Amino acid sequence: MRINPLSSKSTSTKFSQKARSSVRSSSRRRISRAFLAGLIAATGVISTGGCRQLDKLPDGPHDKTASYHDNYGMRIEYPQVAECATSPKLAAQGATEPLALEDPSKIPAYELSLEQAIQLSIQQSPVLRSIGGAIVTAPQSVSTVYDPGTVAASVNQGTEAALSAFDAQYTQQLFWNNVDQPTNRQSFTIPGTGGGPPLVFAGFSQSQNATFTNELAKQTATGARFALRHAIQYGRTQDPSAAQLLFPSVYSGFLEAEWRQPLLQGSGTTFNRIAGPSTVPGVYNGVLIARINEDVSLADFEASVIQLAADVEQAYWDLAAAYRILDANIKGREAAQQTFQFQQVRLEVGSGRSDEEAQARSQFYQFQAQVESSLGGTTGLYALEQRLRYLIGMTASDGRLIRPSTDPTDARVVFDWESALGQALDRRVEVRRQRFNVKRLELECVAAKLNLRPRLDFLAQYRWRGLGDDLIGTGDKNFDNLYQSITDGNYQEGQAGIELSFPVGLRLASLAVREARLGLQRERAILDETELRISHDLSDAARQISLTYQLLETNYNRYQADLRQVDVLRRRYRDGNDNINFLLQAQRQVVSSESEFYRSLFAYNLAIRDIHRQKGSLLAYNQVQLSEGPWAAGAAADAYTTGRFLEPRRDPSAVSVPTPLTSGPFDPAAVQSTNAVINGSSTGELLLSESTETSLQVANEPEPETPQSNDAPVVVEPFLKKTSIDMDEAFKVSP
Structure with missing residues (x-):
């Protein structure tokens, strides 16, 4: 049999390249295993040696620099506060050497009746003292005459804080925007000179925009939310492709009224007086709860x-x-x-x-x-x-x-x-x-049961739209100014419908009911x-x-x-x-x-x-x-003014009112x-x-x-x- 030397050589060359590739791959695997073993061994040495090995590391430049925190961060200092010359402070500063074994018959007597002692104890200080009190060691546990007022003025517990959730809310936004960007569109072409390629210019988009929005919203005790919105958008464009526009700069906007009324969860004065406008089960911060806190x-x-x-x-x-x-x-x-x-x-x-x-x-x-x-x-x-x-x-x-x-x-x-x-x-x-x-938990039980319902809201919106070359003007042409276009009422929109949302199973609301009952x-x-x-x-x-x-x-x-x-x-x-x-x-x-x-x-x-x-x-x-205590200045006058517009009910039984607290x-x-x-x-x-x-x-x-x-x-x-x-x-x- 005759063998072709060229064919045999070619086969041998291919085999040797494959073998070398296999050898290199095995060598890399051995090196990787050795490196991994060394890394594990080094980790073991550090973990067993602990801080002793780390202590041998030399200090870096930052370790030799003194820190500001070392001398000032934890330094004990004496506070500087404004102090008044009150009766307790003067009494503390005016103490003389105490009596020990002196003859009582030689000391001037201060005749004091029990009624006078109680009167003095009440009038001398706003802090209510007690025998063995912890005014020095635990001042936070001491009662004062300010405690009820502090709760009433609290942003979390007071009645005014609970009523603030039903205050009207006004929001406003005003933004300016400038746009200058190229577009993937050919604008024009200039032929090349000297046989060169032509010059192609891309399109561009340039505009100035402004947006103004404001809203006045009010939450009611029945759960309803009323809102009145007004939005204005201004736009001016210099895009050559916008030649079809009616105005190069234009004002557009709308005036919108919205009414959202809960039908199931969150509806009714009973729920809102207890839980407030909160939609989280188990969170109760209504007016009645705040009243109980006070x-x-x-x-x-x-x-x-x-x-x-x-x-x-x-x-x-x-x-x-x-x-x-x-x-x-x-x-x-x-x-x-x-x-x-x-x-x-x-x-x-x-x-x-x-x-x-x-x-x-x-x-x-x-x-x-x-x-x-x-x-x-x-x-x-x-x-x-x-x-x-x-x-x-x-x-x-x-x-x-x-x-x-x-x-x-x-x-x-x-x-x-x-x-x-x-x-x-x-x-x-x-x-x-x-x-x-007990009354607080009774109210929470009522709110928890009312909260065990899906969220079903009725939503109604009505909108007046407009468009104008100017914002305000006196011209007679069509779309002369925005506010004339809106007040003409030619473009009106409206929608009404319902929204339904609830977590499947109402697990959190069920837990709130169980928690309130327990x-x-x-x-x-x-x-x-x-x-x-x-x-x-x-x-x-x-x-x-x-x-x-x-x-x-x-x-x-x-x-x-x-x-x-x-x-x-x-x-x-x-x-x-x-x-x-x-x-x-x-x-x-x-x-x-x-x-x-x-x-x-x-x-x-x-x-x-x-x-x-x-x-x-x-x-x-x-x-x-x-x-x-005394009312704030002007409170009596305000109450008198408000009382002139109130009349007693002639037949209270004919009026449906919530159960008194x-x-x-x-x-x-x-x-x-x-x-x-x-x-x-x-x-x-x-x-x-x-x-x-x-x-x-x-x-x-x-x-x-x-x-x-x-x-x-x-x-x-x-x-x-x-x-x-x-x-x-x-x-x-x-x-």
Whole structure:
């Protein structure tokens, strides 16, 4: 067989090129695998070495440059604000050195009644103070007189903010536009010279345009939206192909009226008063919700005022008790001192015993320590006096010593349980606040159910169009100016129809309904539990008022018995018929019983305060009334002007109106009881008077002649008549 050498060579050449290509491809794959393995190994080294490997990297130029942030960004600075010379600031700056163990009889007294203390606490500062308040550590939790106004002026919670969604909205736009661009169209051709190619010129488009649009739109409480639009377009073109145009520059435009009325979702005043114009399920920011927000803020403010009145009375009676306890300890110290001195004389003349003298000396120093603790201790006279000073807005110390001048109540006060319980469940601010929360969720349930519908809107538009060479003119030719063309009404358009849109399944709206229902059940459960808790608290307060009065009688009888015991043992000891231990023990007992008597006396007054607080009449009991602050300038005149155009309905039943949000005004400081029955006959007025004024202020308004129908009858039984004790002598404080 004969082989062609040329053919064999050609075959061999093709094979060698293919083999080399395969070798190069395998080599590239090996290099890629090696590079990938090295990259993985380097990553492992960095990850295992961590920051130690990165620390070995040299710093770049930017790492050696100081930053402005290092010295100024996190520097602690002192703010500069505008400050006014208010009463609290002056009181803070005018404090003198505090009292510790000074003799109270040598300090000028400042006689202060309970009514004056409450009045000062309300008038001195817009901040509502409280015992143990966190004004320094948590100022955001402190209540002030500005809180209700802040909610009313809030852009998210206030009524005015909710009403602003229905304000008329005006929008306007004005734009200029210049167009200068070539077009893919041959304009003209110039023959070439010297045998060259011809010169071809492309077409162009040049124009000046302007657009002016404005709109006035109004959202109504029924969900409808009305809009009035006006649009003007100006155009001037220099395109050679526009030779067919009527005017080289022209004004065109239209005047349009639109009415969009929801038929299902978003329709009706009920939905829009609750949810507002919002189309998002679960978002409720209507006027009624904003009104409830303001009412809740007023309830919170009222609760803070009640807490302030309770704290002031607590501090006032605690200070009065501190005076009595100090006086009891002073009398005990004086008695111990007399016994100690008498024992010293007996020891000097040789008729006494050294152990008895040591016992008398020890008891004297024991009472001396009690007197010092009663003066400067954490619950001593000066500490409690300073606490009352803070609540009424006075300086911490000013060289005077507050002395309570209001006598404590010692008459037996009996409240009718059924009436007091009814008042507590009706008048307590916590109940009213929670009922507002329930009302909010009830409204949200209504809105959520109304929102569980497709969006079906009726839309109607009507338009007047025009065209003109000028914008405004007086010519008589056709299309002389735009506004003449529009007002002639020759070109009118209109359309009407409906729009339907809804998410398939209405899942989000269904969730909003479920959320509102669960929230309503929760708030109702909380309301029921609140009423249950209030009934228990009122029961505790009623029990305490009976207990404290009984303890008052018992401790007074104990005090009188201990006084007689001391007199007897003192005579027996001085006659040498008894041991000194019995006398010293009797002296300690009389101080203890006197202190307990005064503690029970003021605990009884605080129990009276507590039952008024539990049944919602503490403000009236302390003669405090809440009132609205002054209106803005001109508001009264505007209200008077508006009222001249309003007329009362002659037949309200013939007018369909939405369900009212509340049942009417409520006065938390209304007088609940004015008469007293002493031993079955009305021989005097109730010692616990309840008359009224505030904004926060204390007023001296006359009491209404007719009490409320749910007033609690109060029976006052005098403690003096039952015990036949000279209380003036018992309350007398030694100088």
